[in-house]
Amino acid sequence: MDDQLALRLQLFREGGQVRPEVADFVTAELTSLQSEGLTVTEATAGMLTSHLMMALGRLLDGEPIEQFLTDDQVAAELAGHPDAVARARAVSVRAERQLGAALPDSEVNFLGMHLAVLAQQPPSAPPSGPAAAG
Numbered sequence: 365m366d367d368q369l370a371l372r373l374q375l376f377r378e379g380g381q382v383r384p385e386v387a388d389f390v391t392a393e394l395t396s397l398q399s400e401g402l403t404v405t406e407a408t409a410g411m412l413t414s415h416l417m418m419a420l421g422r423l424l425d426g427e428p429i430e431q432f433l434t435d436d437q438v439a440a441e442l443a444g445h446p447d448a449v450a451r452a453r454a455v456s457v458r459a460e461r462q463l464g465a466a467l468p469d470s471e472v473n474f475l476g477m478h479l480a481v482l483a484q485q486p487p488s489a490p491p492s493g494p495a496a497a498g
Contacts, residue, residue, distance in 0.1 A: 365394060365398055365404050365405070366369060366405040366406055366409075368405070368406035369394070369404065369405055369406040369409060369410060369413065371406075372410055372413055372414070372492075373387060373390070373394075374496075376413075376414075379426070381417070381418075382417050382418070382420070382421040382422070383421065385416065385463060386417060386420045386421050386424065386463065389420065389458075389459060389462055390413060390416050390417050390420070391404070393455055393458075394409060394413065397409070397476035397482065401487050402482055402485065403482075403484065403485040403486060403487065404482070404488070408418070408481075408482055409415075409478075409482055410417055411478060411479060412475070412478035412479070412482060415474060415478060416455075416475060416477070416478075418447065418472075419467060419471045420432060420459060420465050420467075421472055423463075423466075423467070424463060424465050425447055426466070429468050429471055431471065434463075438473045438474065438476075438477055439473055441477065441478045442473060442477065442480065444458045445476065445479075445480035445483075447483065448476045448479040448480035448483060449464050449472075449473075449476045451479050452467075452472045452473070452475040452476035452479055453475070455467070455472075455475060456471075456472050456475075
């Protein structure tokens with residue numbers, strides 16, 4: 365995770381825009397994605413981060429999440445990205461288990477789109493330097 369994405373997370377947390385447990389959950393999800401070799405930076409995952417933070421925050425606050433007019437288009441686009449859909453559904457299951465907030469299908473689809481884009485980025489470089497050699 366680069367410094368800019370870490371700053372985005374910090375601003376959400378310190379600005380009181382989301383509950384601490386939501387920020388912790390999203391941070392853990394991003395760390396997991398990075399550990400799988402995905403390039404998780406402000407440029408590649410900034411929108412994913414904000415979207416997931418706000419969606420989970422709204423759910424925990426009891427605010428409704430509306431269906432989007434583009435849901436059918438998004439679902440059709442995702443047909444070519446089954447791994448991203450599976451990953452988005454897994455995030456929703458973990459969110460329900462850890463936070464008590466399951467993402468509705470429309471949010472799972474949008475998360476799937478973000479994850480599909482993230483998966484198309486060049487892989488992150490392996491660590492270098494003395495620690496990597498050890």
